[in-house]
Amino acid sequence: MMIQVSGLNKIYNSGEHPVHALIEVNLEVKAGEFVSVMGPSGSGKSTFMNILGGLDTPTSGSYRLDGIEISSLDDTGMAKVRNRKIGFVFQNFNLLPRMTALRNVEMPMLYAGLNARERVKKATTALERVGLAGRIDHRPNQLSGGQIQRVAIARALVNEPAVLLADEPTGNLDTRSGEEIMAIFQDLNRSGATIVLVTHELDIALHTSRIIHFRDGRLEADEKVENPLDAVEQLKKLGPAHQNSPRSGEISAPGALTEAVPHSQTLSAEQGRKGDAR
C-alpha cells in the first residue's frame, strides 16, 4: 500500500474556537492509483493534502507512506521524506521567476548530492517528458500558464517520487491547457506513478480512476470511475489549438507529449500574454 491513513484527525487551535478540520479519516491508496479529491470549500481537502505531503502533522491517527509511519517523524525526518518520496504540484506554480525552466527543475536535486552534469541531464529529461524540450531556457514570464504548470510537474517528477500530490493543478488554466496537464498526469500514471489530485471540477476528476469526497472534515464517499475520460481524446474533440488564443498549448496528438508547434509560431502569442501567465 502506498498511502495508508487511519483514524486521522486534525484540530486547529489557532482561533478562538478549535476547528476540527479532519475527523476520523481512513483511506488506502495502492501504488499506481490515480485518485482525485473533491469537496466543498472548507471541507478539509487542503488540510488532508498538507498532511499527505508531510507539510503538516495530524493531531491524532496514523499515516503511513510507502511503509513509513510519517506522523511520528521529527522535522528533519519529515523533510527527508518530503524530498525523497513526494512531488508537489501547486495551483499557483511556485516557480522561481528569475530562473529558467531548466534551473527551476534542477532545484529539488540541489540537496541530493548530484553533480551539475547529472542535474542538467535529469532536468532535461523531465522537461522532455512534459513536452517542453524546446523551452528549457525560457523563464516563467516567457511561458504560458499551461507551460509553467508543466515545468512545475517536471520539477515534481525529477527526484522520482513515490507519490505525486497536486492541489488544483488545472485551477488557473483554460480548458485546453487543463486537458494537456491531465494528459501528462495520465501518461505518468500509465507508467506507474501514484497520483493524488485535488480539484473543484468534476470534469477534471473524471479523468482519474477514483474520486473521494470530503464534507465537513469527513471522507464521506469513495467511488470508482468506470471509464475515466481520456485527455488525449478530449483534446482531439477540442480541435486544433488556435495560434492566437491566449495560453493555448501544444499537445495535440496521442502520445505527442512533445512540441507540435514550431517555436516561432508561438512567440507572438507569448508576447501578448506576458504578465497574465501567473
Ligand SMILES: Nc1ncnc2c1ncn2[C@@H]1O[C@H](COP(=O)(O)OP(=O)(O)OP(=O)(O)O)[C@@H](O)[C@H]1O
Ligand atoms: N491554519 C489553520 N488554522 C485554523 N483553521 C484552519 C487552518 N487551515 C484550515 N483551517 C480550517 O479548517 C477547515 C478545513 O480547511 P481546508 O483549507 O482544509 O479546506 P478545503 O476543503 O481545502 O477548502 P478550499 O477548497 O476552500 O481550499 C476550514 O474550516 C478552515 O477554516
